[in-house]
Amino acid sequence: MPETIGFLKPRQAVLDRRREIVADLGDLLPEGCLISDERGLKPFETDAFIAYRRMPLAVVLPETTEQVATVLKYCSRYGIPIVPRGAGTSLSGGAIPQEDAIVVGLSKMARILDIDLFNRTATVQAGVTNLNISDAVSADGFFYAPDPSSQLACTIGGNIGMNSGGAHCLKYGVTTNNLLGVKMVLFDGTVIELGGKALDASGYDLLGLICGSEGQLGIVTEATVRLIAKAEGARPVLFGFATSESAGSCVADIIGSGIIPVAIEFMDKPAIEICEAFAHAGYPLDVEALLIVEVEGSEAEMDSMLAGIIGIARRHGVMTIKESQSALEAALIWKGRKSAFGATGRIADYICMDGTVPLSQLSHVLRRTGEIVAGYGLRVANVFHAGDGNMHPLILYNINDPDEAARAEEAGNDILKLCVEAGGCLTGEHGVGIEKRDLMLFQYSKADLDQQMGARAAFDPQWLLNPSKVFPLEGRPAA
Amino acid sequence: MQTNFSPEQLADPHVAESETILRKCVHCGFCTATCPTYVVLGDELDSPRGRIYLIKDMLENGRAADTETVTHIDRCLSCLSCMTTCPSGVDYMHLVDHARVHIEKTYKRPFKDRLARSVIAATLPYPSRFRLALGAAGLARPLAGLLKRVPFLRTFGIMLDLAPAALPVSRAARPAVYAAKGTPRARVALLTGCAQPVLRPEINDATIRLLTGQGVEVVVSAGEGCCGALVHHMGREEQALQAARHNVDVWLKVAEEDGLDAIIVTASGCGTTIKDYGHMLRLDPTYAEKAARVSALAKDVTEYLATLDLPEREPRGLTVAYHSACSMQHGQRIAAAPKQLLKRAGFSVREPAEGHLCCGSAGTYNILQPEISAKLKARKVRNIEATRADVIATGNIGCITQIASGTEIPILHTVELLDWAYGGSKPVGL
Numbered sequence: 048m049p050e051t052i053g054f055l056k057p058r059q060a061v062l063d064r065r066r067e068i069v070a071d072l073g074d075l076l077p078e079g080c081l082i083s084d085e086r087g088l089k090p091f092e093t094d095a096f097i098a099y100r101r102m103p104l105a106v107v108l109p110e111t112t113e114q115v116a117t118v119l120k121y122c123s124r125y126g127i128p129i130v131p132r133g134a135g136t137s138l139s140g141g142a143i144p145q146e147d148a149i150v151v152g153l154s155k156m157a158r159i160l161d162i163d164l165f166n167r168t169a170t171v172q173a174g175v176t177n178l179n180i181s182d183a184v185s186a187d188g189f190f191y192a193p194d195p196s197s198q199l200a201c202t203i204g205g206n207i208g209m210n211s212g213g214a215h216c217l218k219y220g221v222t223t224n225n226l227l228g229v230k231m232v233l234f235d236g237t238v239i240e241l242g243g244k245a246l247d248a249s250g251y252d253l254l255g256l257i258c259g260s261e262g263q264l265g266i267v268t269e270a271t272v273r274l275i276a277k278a279e280g281a282r283p284v285l286f287g288f289a290t291s292e293s294a295g296s297c298v299a300d301i302i303g304s305g306i307i308p309v310a311i312e313f314m315d316k317p318a319i320e321i322c323e324a325f326a327h328a329g330y331p332l333d334v335e336a337l338l339i340v341e342v343e344g345s346e347a348e349m350d351s352m353l354a355g356i357i358g359i360a361r362r363h364g365v366m367t368i369k370e371s372q373s374a375l376e377a378a379l380i381w382k383g384r385k386s387a388f389g390a391t392g393r394i395a396d397y398i399c400m401d402g403t404v405p406l407s408q409l410s411h412v413l414r415r416t417g418e419i420v421a422g423y424g425l426r427v428a429n430v431f432h433a434g435d436g437n438m439h440p441l442i443l444y445n446i447n448d449p450d451e452a453a454r455a456e457e458a459g460n461d462i463l464k465l466c467v468e469a470g471g472c473l474t475g476e477h478g479v480g481i482e483k484r485d486l487m488l489f490q491y492s493k494a495d496l497d498q499q500m501g502a503r504a505a506f507d508p509q510w511l512l513n514p515s516k517v518f519p520l521e522g523r524p525a526a
Numbered sequence: 527m528q529t530n531f532s533p534e535q536l537a538d539p540h541v542a543e544s545e546t547i548l549r550k551c552v553h554c555g556f557c558t559a560t561c562p563t564y565v566v567l568g569d570e571l572d573s574p575r576g577r578i579y580l581i582k583d584m585l586e587n588g589r590a591a592d593t594e595t596v597t598h599i600d601r602c603l604s605c606l607s608c609m610t611t612c613p614s615g616v617d618y619m620h621l622v623d624h625a626r627v628h629i630e631k632t633y634k635r636p637f638k639d640r641l642a643r644s645v646i647a648a649t650l651p652y653p654s655r656f657r658l659a660l661g662a663a664g665l666a667r668p669l670a671g672l673l674k675r676v677p678f679l680r681t682f683g684i685m686l687d688l689a690p691a692a693l694p695v696s697r698a699a700r701p702a703v704y705a706a707k708g709t710p711r712a713r714v715a716l717l718t719g720c721a722q723p724v725l726r727p728e729i730n731d732a733t734i735r736l737l738t739g740q741g742v743e744v745v746v747s748a749g750e751g752c753c754g755a756l757v758h759h760m761g762r763e764e765q766a767l768q769a770a771r772h773n774v775d776v777w778l779k780v781a782e783e784d785g786l787d788a789i790i791v792t793a794s795g796c797g798t799t800i801k802d803y804g805h806m807l808r809l810d811p812t813y814a815e816k817a818a819r820v821s822a823l824a825k826d827v828t829e830y831l832a833t834l835d836l837p838e839r840e841p842r843g844l845t846v847a848y849h850s851a852c853s854m855q856h857g858q859r860i861a862a863a864p865k866q867l868l869k870r871a872g873f874s875v876r877e878p879a880e881g882h883l884c885c886g887s888a889g890t891y892n893i894l895q896p897e898i899s900a901k902l903k904a905r906k907v908r909n910i911e912a913t914r915a916d917v918i919a920t921g922n923i924g925c926i927t928q929i930a931s932g933t934e935i936p937i938l939h940t941v942e943l944l945d946w947a948y949g950g951s952k953p954v955g956l
């Protein structure tokens with residue numbers, strides 16, 4: 048596929064020293080923590096944004112914070128770029144390496160360090176998966192709220208990097224609202240701690256800055272997160288509609304009425320069919336659009352909230368309403384939704400977009416998205432966090448066909464511009480990465496970006512951490 | 527994922543199949559999380575997504591296998607947990623099968639590995655040789671420690687360690703027709719297996735007693751051989767296909783004689799392979815259709831029992847930790863049936879945490895990859911013991927030997943407990 052987004056030119060001085068660097072890293076780390084063989088490096092050349100690929104110089108898989116610090120200290124001394132990597136599930140290419148970079152993978156740092164039910168916190172190493180945290184405390188009646196669909200695999204470090212969200216963030220907020228503290232290694236190997244078990248630390252709220260910093264401010268090695276007590280009960284309900292527009296305006300009205308369910312997820316017909324084929328969740332197949340609305344609380348609370356929602360849905364001509372009858376059924380409903388992107392692979396390659404729009408614009412943007420993609424002669428499936436207005440059009444295409452691939456990318460750019468024009472923004476939760484880097488100028492003024500880059504430079508004056516991402520290559524401060 | 531094969535490469539049906547499989551993978555990474563080797567090693571190269579990428583690169587470039595790729599493919603347990611997880615339906619099983627054949631053809635292993643693999647391929651699939659080898663192992667056991675210290679002979683030391691101290695008296699089910707009690711309602715063939723009748727003849731005895739008791743006629747056919755799984759997983763394609771053709775002939779002969787409703791398999795590892803005969807022999811014009819028929823007839827014993835509607839039994843006050851073998855839950859996707867059967871038979875069933883993770887037995891894996899295998903065994907035993915069950919039940923002989931070597935809790939095949947509940951004698955070891 049023809050690449051339209053460039054990476055930084057590799058530093059020749061680093062490439063020339065490859066053998067020495069590899070030998071030095073080998074000395075600095077225990078056995079089994081360094082990958083330098085060309086064959087072994089290949090699988091690290093991309094993440095879940097597979098349209099782009101770059102081989103790294105080497106991959107290290109440290110086992111301790113100290114080892115991360117040693118590697119970063121070494122790299123800063125020799126001016127070697129670093130790309131942090133969690134599970135490599137980024138959809139914006141956040142974890143894609145570059146030829147002169149060392150990938151620092153956190154996958155061996157996957158231990159849960161402390162669970163403090165009294166203070167409702169968990170402290171974990173950065174490579175622990177999102178779901179592992181909830182699994183560890185589930186028997187005690189707790190969970191970790193932000194639930195990206197990729198929660199089975201993605202790591203807490205990656206979640207912090209992207210400030211990830213998920214279906215249940217409508218009620219509980221995204222990563223930044225649930226993160227209490229981090230241990231982090233700075234570019235030169237200095238280890239700092241931010242926040243802690245307390246809800247509000249004194250001084251600047253640097254944690255807020257770290258969330259969503261896409262691995263550019265440091266490498267998180269430990270995180271302390273908030274645990275939430277599970278509600279008495281939870282019930283996902285399926286609402287089927289004859290058009291995407293009516294489903295979209297129903298969402299706007301539910302939120303507008305002041306009701307905040309735990310989750311409102313949207314799927315259009317192509318998405319319903321894809322997910323049903325994988326999960327057999329019992330989604331209605333005779334509707335054009337489906338909302339999964341989850342309510343929680345006591346039976347009475349759920350009933351009363353549902354009554355309100357059903358009333359609104361009726362006004363928007365809802366065709367079918369189906370409440371899940373058992374825990375198993377509820378689990379299947381979520382399994383289908385959370386597998387949506389992966390399951391799309393059954394029928395086509397896809398680029399997953401991630402724009403956010405005001406709810407009042409949802410119907411309009413959905414319709415325009417369909418038109419834009421059709422205009423490029425392609426198909427689209429929509430499955431997203433509707434309550435937050437966080438849209439994920441999946442543009443379906445054939446990655447082996449360069450022409451289709453180019454059209455898919457252009458359609459994607461048009462859709463993101465549409466989101467910005469509709470008063471929304473380029474990214475909801477997947478981050479800027481490499482994918483949306485060059486569109487940043489469409490959303491931000493030069494002064495906005497300069498200020499952000501200033502903050503970045505305060506943490507990483509040499510621009511060594513994940514340098515090809517987030518900020519357009521032009522307009523950066525001279526190195 | 528994008529693939530890069532030339533039309534000439536795609537003319538090879540094996541490459542064409544792998545290409546189709548690779549195209550489905552969207553590189554989402556979900557499968558890494560449930561892969562036992564990734565969970566214990568934390569290296570993407572030891573995850574499904576990493577292995578898929580390694581295989582893709584090797585095949586696209588038409589390259590001979592290299593040490594790095596072989597190392598990580600060898601560490602794959604073939605547990606197929608990744609296939610249960612993959613939302614996109616990536617057929618990892620057939621991709622890794624192809625990779626293993628490619629490795630076997632293009633890669634020269636160090637001499638000691640070749641020797642160990644040849645010994646395994648020449649003994650395990652043959653009950654008489656296996657029995658002989660185990661007898662010899664009994665005599666040689668004192669040497670195990672010594673052998674393990676010599677790198678060259680390490681694998682043999684490990685094999686000696688794994689050999690049971692005493693073998694049960696052989697009363698393996700002989701080729702015969704075991705008549706149904708009462709009015710016959712079905713006729714099935716039973717695969718008695720190769721390692722299983724040597725290590726635990728009770729399993730086949732219990733199966734025959736249970737099935738005949740339910741009005742099912744059971745045929746143990748003369749000449750039936752190893753299903754071929756062991757050599758198949760080592761990439762020894764011809765030897766595996768030979769085994770498959772042989773068994774297809776044997777069972778279809780039984781079917782022609784007097785009809786056949788099912789081929790019952792009591793080791794889920796074998797079941798996964800027999801259900802794949804149709805695919806394995808798809809390119810063989812004389813066998814493709816016959817093999818597909820055999821695959822369709824193959825049923826795990828619990829899968830079959832679930833269709834018989836066994837009566838409900840009074841609770842026995844015995845708690846059973848059910849360990850679902852990978853070949854059962856991932857390979858054959860049989861998850862609920864064994865547990866439901868046990869519950870109906872009056873046992874209270876507990877499910878250990880991390881049930882999707884392999885116990886590390888995985889055919890010959892515990893011999894060829896002892897370190898990873900030991901880690902997985904310890905983890906499995908910890909999870910099982912946490913259930914505080916009285917007994918462990920599972921449907922695969924490999925898991926039985928593996929788990930038994932790590933815990934004091936007795937472990938039985940699910941049919942042994944079922945047979946007991948439906949009139950058989952109390953299982954040995956309980």
Ligand SMILES: Cc1cc2nc3c(=O)[nH]c(=O)nc-3n(C[C@H](O)[C@H](O)[C@H](O)COP(=O)(O)OP(=O)(O)OC[C@H]3O[C@@H](n4cnc5c(N)ncnc54)[C@H](O)[C@@H]3O)c2cc1C
Nearest residue numbers: 133134135136137141196202204205208211212262267476
């Ligand atoms: C099928 C699918 C569904 C998805 N659904 C959602 C969803 O519902 N919501 C959502 O928000 N996202 C979703 N994502 C995107 C992705 O899973 C998230 O961005 C996730 O947080 C990435 O985590 P990771 O561990 O894979 O990180 P990676 O992809 O490895 O890295 C992500 C970014 O974080 C940085 N990083 C990683 N670890 C660290 C660390 N320890 N310290 C500092 N920086 C680090 C990397 O450099 C990179 O910039 C989905 C992805 C897929 C494939």
Ligand code: SF4
Nearest residue numbers: 551552554555557612
């Ligand atoms: S889960 Fe499936 S689609 Fe996703 S990376 Fe693994 S094999 Fe590929």
Ligand code: SF4
Nearest residue numbers: 561602603605606608
């Ligand atoms: S078969 Fe098992 S060990 Fe092999 S890649 Fe899949 S999950 Fe991992």
